[in-house]
Amino acid sequence: MENEKLTMETNEGGASSLGLVPKRYTLRRFKKDFGGVIYVLPTLVGILLFTLIPMLVSLHYSFHKINPHDMQNPIGEFTFDNYLRMFRSNSGDWGSVSRSLFITFRYAIVTVAVSMVGSYALALFLNKSLKGIGAFRVVYYLPCLIPAVAGTLLWANITNENTGYINLILQRFGLPKYTFYTEAKTVFPTILLMGVFGWGGNMVMWLAQMKNIPREYYEAANIDGANKLRQLINITIPMTTSMVFYILITSIINALQVFGSYYPLINGNNRSELNFIVIKIYDTAYVEHDWAYACALSWLLFVIIGSLTALIFKTSKWVYYGDEN
């Protein structure tokens, strides 16, 4: 026994096998095991350079004092203050942070829900093969093609309290003027109203998915005497859940990071209603140059988005992906 083991060990450690076996491994097996890595290497390098390292640097900054006026040597002493400041109500920033979080969540939940239901209804309405329907689809999608800045400027003009078209129309019918973005209390309803014009984007996605549902399902349902509502509940909606899931996740992630469409509209009156969390972070970083605090705030947002997405994924048993692919 003892002897056998010894021989085996000497064999394994023998000079010939030590030289040969690993050499064969590196050349062939290594290429087979890791040759494909070359395809993902640029992406991994990109993630490292433009995501992972900046992420860690941002985390590092968030725990330090930063001097924005010394670009070469900005990092000061270690501190928890950036995080504590967010949640302290006296001498802290909790009032502003909580307000930003509240309006951002309200925006994300309400606009995503309204837009998903509205655009779904619109897609159902357009999901017919009639003459000229394609042209109507283009028309409904058109407002989505307005450049964000031009759109913001346009809405600012149209909803102007005194000179905007909507108020001119209201006055023509003898109705009172509406304040839209001018007064804080009418900002959120205005956002919802303007959101209608963005429904075309999701509508196109729903339509593409609805087209993929096999016709036989509806024919069978017709033979069984199922009415339109039953067909919607039992065929169309279940068959589009994978798109529901995709749009839900991407819309919520995007809505929580809302910035461009409203940033140009902010003025003294409506700031409390439009100071979404990313707008707050942007101003903290690039207007007030309080970079450390901006980094801490952006990590707060990251944690929120990460846990929210995990929650949605955890509860995604209702999603149907078709036959396993």
Next chain:
Amino acid sequence: MAMKASVKKRISKTAYYACLVVFSVIFLFPIYCMVLQSIVPDSYFTGIPELFPKLSELQLKTYTTVFNDVRYLYYLKNTLIVCFSNILGVCVGSSFCAYGLAKVPFKGKNIVFGVILATVLLPGVVTSIPLYIVYSKIGWNSSLLPLTVPIWFGGGAMNIFLCRQFIKGIPDSLSEAAILDGASSFKIYYSIVLPLIRPILVYLAITTFLGQWNDFQGPMMYVKDTQSKWTLSLALYKNFSEPTYSGVLPNVNMAIGVLMMIPGTILFAFFQQELMEGVTMTGLKG
């Protein structure tokens, strides 16, 4: 009875088209306002405007103003540089990475795929501040480099995901013959896979174009203070946010907006098929 049914059908069809038209009026309202505001005279913005201005007052002067202003040519050039380097970067980068993920076996692939997808969750603001500082240290700020270079590394997680879905659908039998002939995996990528994934590449190119064409957050972060590097969207934002400084009236801005809508509208009308096809990929499981 039969006639009654056909009459009923016709009525419901007419009602349907009537609804379509009513909705069209709603969705065309912003477009109507935008075009109208681009052709009203300057005096329109001093008093209370008319809802339906007199036809004789309308003019196309705003458009000639834009065309005669050489600055907008520079902005257009910058915008196109950003758009096209992004389109190329996205198409090459994401298809290359997606091919590796979909067809070439290697160890740890699922981990790599997971890491790539996880980057979707990261809000852009988290990385933007360190990147801004690094860019200013290496002299990239106030140039177009931050807007054109990073995209070449992979082309974005969502794009990689879409490409991977599409490439997975290509039957292996197509590449098996090539493998028997001794073709390398790279040869299979560019001679077999790349031509076959044209629809998804068109989709990616169009969505990338529209995204970059309209984006002003990126340019605002990096080239805001260097007017010669402005893109059209940023110029529009500057005109709008600093009206007294820029001296540009809303009708000229609206004319720029109308002009900026043209490429997207044409692309959408012509490539509706490819766009739809690309969209259906997004709902598939990984």
